[in-house]
Each structure stands twice: as C-alpha cells, then as structure tokens.
Amino acid sequence: MRILILNWRDLSHPAAGGAEVYTEQVLRRWAAAGHQVTLFAAAVHGRPAHEIRDGYRIVRAGSRFTVYREARRWWQRHGRGNFDVVIDETNTVPFHAHEWVDDGTRTVALVHQTCEEIWHINAPPVLAHLGRHRLEPNWLRRLGGGPILAVSESTREALARFGADDVTVVPEGYEPPLPLPRPAKDEQPTAVFCGRMVSYKRPGDVIRAVGLARERVPGLRLRMIGGGPLLDRLAAAAPAHVTFHGRVSEEEKHDLMARSHVHLAASVREGWGLVVTEAAALGTPTIAYDVPGLRDSTTAAGGVVVAARPEAMAASLAESLPGWLRAAPAPLPYGGAHSWDTVADTLLAEVQRHARVPRGPMRVAA
Template identity: 80%
Template structure:
C-alpha cells in the first residue's frame, strides 16, 4: 500500500515524545513489509524539508500551529491520487483529514490521548478554559466522523464521550533493553519516579507522599529522575530522603528503576504511561494514580492504581513496601505492552480494512 501519515512531530523534533516513538517503530516495520510510507510533520531546525529515514519518507513544513494548514496545502498540490490510505495521528489537534482529503482516499485517525484536564498545565487560565470546553470538544466531535484507532481503553472511552462511533483499541508497544540490568534491590526501602518535572506529571505529589510515608518508614528513600522547568525549585526544597538526579541516560535510568522496590506515576493523564511499562519489564511494580492511561498501563503490568491524592499514594506505599522488600517483584514480559512487530501488524490490519485496493505505485511526490 501507499500510506500517508500525518503527525505534527517526527522523532527528530525537539518536542518528540512517546507518540513519535510509536510512529517510528510502526512505520519502519511497514516499510520493511514492502509498503510505501510518507510521514508529513512540522519543520525541524537543522533538518531538511524531505528525507528518507529507516526507509520511509518524511516531508516537513509549517510550525506547531501551521503544520495542519501546510499538510492540507501539500495534499492539494502533491497528494491527490498518490495514496491508498491517510492516517491522521492526533496530538490534541487533529488534522481532520477526512474533511479535506477529496479524491476518495479513505482516512483513519490514530489517537494516543485526549488533552482535557491537561489544558491548565500548558496554557494560561482563559486559554485553558477555551481549549478544554470549546476547542477540543469541537475538534473531537468532528474527528468522530472518521474511523479511529485508540491506544488504550481510556482513550476509547474519552473519544466515545465526544461522540466517536467507530473506535478500535490497538496495543501499545515496548522493546526491552537488549541487556536488562542484573542488580539487587536496595537495602533501604526505595521509591523511584521517572518523568519530566512539569506540573501535569505532579512530581510534587510524589515528594509529599514520601514525606508522609517516612512517618511509618523512617529510612524511606526517593529517587526523582528527569529534567524540566520545575527541577531546580523542587531540588532546592527537597526534604530528607529525596534525591533529584535530573535528566540521566538510559543506562542510569534502567539501573535505578531496577534497584528500586517500587515505581510511582502521578500524571494528570497519559495516553498509556510507557514509564510504567519500562519499570515492570525491569521487575519494579508501579503504584499509579487512577487516571486515564496510567490505569491501563499499571493494570496491564500488574501494578496498583490509587485515588489521585498524595495521601492515598502514601497509604499504599506504607502498605506495599514491606512485602516488596521481603519478596521483590519479577520482570513482566514487555512490561505488559506488546512487541513492536505485533503492534505494527495489528495497526496495519486495521488500516488495511479501511484502505482502498492499492493501485499501481506512483512515483513519490515532491516535498513542496
């Protein structure tokens, strides 16, 4: 097939995250299976307007806010008649390709998460109210006119609330490190948190929960892994037993995660919660807030979900840590997610159900 994927970022974008890892892992497998894949994304400083990466072509144009307009213009100039299906990958703002792909090419959306209560953590109060209660509902109601793939039951449920009728849940993927660290758990009871120090990850809740837990577990220690705008302020105010490591390489991250007794996750919401999967694969169970995305990954990995309050997190830390010290957790295959080969095959089957019968392969379109 000839497949066009629309995503506002590619993996070389400085703001790339889990959704872009997902995209890259899937697309390179589709190419290896013989399909012709183009990814349209926003421009990246220092990267060309078009390049081949792992066999698929990336076309870049526009900014965070104009990439949607540029995708439509590129389609009108170069896309018509050249593809068998268009995948509209949504990161808060959908491309709404089904409204402007005008040559009969089928479209299907891929949604990792809805934004909803994350809005106040990214924009000023008035803009947050507008985004959460006006813009996002409007976008998602329109997106519901096309078939949708969602990476978790939580995302499917959210999309259904906004009127989507045809939503298929597809798996999240994970590739464990080639060499899993073989380390002993710490002698002291140890908790690890791994994520950016930003408000929607709620790192302050983790610190507060450990403070409360130390009343019953005096030697309790917390490792906070990750950079971000709140790092310096949190580090300056760190209470006893709390160490902020900042941003670390993958080897250090995996070593610390494997040595800790329990991992905690406290985001406002996630599409899945890949860090939960990582910890589980390393033999460290998670206590997660019972919020969209985290509840999916934590339950898949055999973790615990608790009400989203520091007091509830502290109570469960005190409840579970003694047992985890006596009998540490074991690694969960793929951390409760699925191998990337299986994810790519599942997505391809879903996309093929909506694609038209491929015609003779046309030459690749110019970048602009």
C-alpha cells in the same frame, strides 16, 4: 500499500515523546515489509525538509501551529492520487484529514490521548477554558465522523464522550533493553519517579506521598529522574531523602529504575503511560494515580492504582512496599504491553480494514 501519516512531530523534534516512539517503531516495520510510507511533520531546526530514515520518508514543514495548514497544502500539491490511506495521528489537535483529502483516499485517525484536564495546567486561564470547553470538544466531534484507532481503553472512553462511535483499541508496544539490566535492589527502601518535571506529571505529589509514607516506612527515599521547567525549584525545596538526577542516558535510567523497589506515577492523564511499562519490564512495580492512561498501563503491568491524592499513594506505599522488599516481582515480558512487531501487525490490519485495501501477508520485519 502507500501510506501517509500526519503527526505534528517526528522523532527528531525536541518535544518528541511516547507518541513519536510509537510512530517510529511502527513505520520502520511497515517500510521493511515493503510498504511505501511517508510521515508529514513540523519542521525541526537543523533537520532537512525531506529525509529518509529507516526506509520511510519524512517531509517537514510548518511549525507547531502551522503544520496543519502546511499538511493540507502539501496534500494539494503532492498527495492527491499517490496514497492508499491517510492516517491522522492526533496529539490534542487533529489534522482533520477526512475533511480535505478529496480524491477518494480513505482516512483513519490514530489518537493517543485527549487533553481535557491538562488544558488548565498548561495554558493561561482564558485559553484553558476555551480549549477545554470549546476547542477540543469541537475538534473531537469532527474527528468522530470517521474511523478512529485509540491506544488504550481510557482513550476510547474519552472519545466516546465526545460522540465518536467507530473507535477500535489497538495495542501499545515496548522493546525492553537487551541485555535486560538486573542489578541488585537497593538495600534501603527506594521509590523512583521518572518523567519530565512539568505540572501535569505532578512530581510534587510524588514527593509529598513519599514524605508521608516515611512515617510508616523508615528510611524510605526517592529518586527523581528527568528534566523540565520545575526541576530547579523542586530540587531547591526537596528534603534530604529526595535525590534529583536530572535528565540521564537510557542506560542510567534503566539502572536506576531497576534498582528501585517501586515506581510512582501521578500524571493528570496519559495516553498509556509508557514509563509504567518500562518499570515493569525491569522488575519494578508501579503505584499510580487512577487516571486515564495510567490505569491502563498500571493494570496491564500488575501494579496498583490509587485515588489521585498523595495521601492515597502514601497509604498504598506503606501497605505494598514491605512485600516488594521481601520479594521483588520478576521482570514482566514487554512490561505488560506487546512487542512492536505485534503492534505493527495489528495496526496495519486495522488500517487495511478501514481503508478497504485487500490484505496481503501480515508479518512485518523488525
């Protein structure tokens, strides 16, 4: 197949996250299986406009806001007649490729998460109101005119509220580190938070929950892993039982998570919550807020979901932690997700089905 995928970021972008990891893992497997794969994404300072990586081609043009226009222009000059399918990977703003791909090529949307409540955390009040109640509903209603692939049941349910009725849930993937770190758990009861220190991740809620739980779990301490704009302010106000590690290497992150007894997640919403999967693969269970995305990954990982309040998280900590201190859960294969080979196979089958392309051999190479 000749596949074009549109995403406003590629893995080289400084703001790349879980969606870009997903994209990279899938595309390199498709390319290894013999498919001709092109990723169109925004320009990245210091990176070329055209690049071959892991067998697939990356084309970069435009900024965070103009990449959508540039994708359409690139299609008009170079895309027509050269692809079998176009995948519109949506991170809040769709490319709406189904409205301008004009040569009969099939289009499929791939949606990781909707924004919704996050508008009121990441944007000024007027823009937040406009985005939440006008812009995003309009974007998603238009996107619902074609087939959509969603990475969680929560995302499928969110899209259905905006009128999308042709939504298929595809699996999330994870590749555990090899060899798998198996350090001894800390002697003191230890919780860990891992993520960017930004408002929608609600790191302050985690700090408060641990402070409340210490009344019933003496000696409980908290590790905070990750950088971000709130790091300095949170670290300056943190009590002595909270340690901030900042942004660390993957190896150090895995070691710190594996030595902790419980992982805490309090985001407003996620597409899936890959950090939950990471923790479970290392033998560290999660207590998470019962919100879209986190409820999917935490349930799959055998963790605990609670009402989105620090008091509820603290109560669950006090109830669940003694058992985990006595006997830590075993590492869960793929953290409750799937191998990237399985994800790539499943996603390709769905793309072929929607694009009405005859299916060939399905196994892709890692």
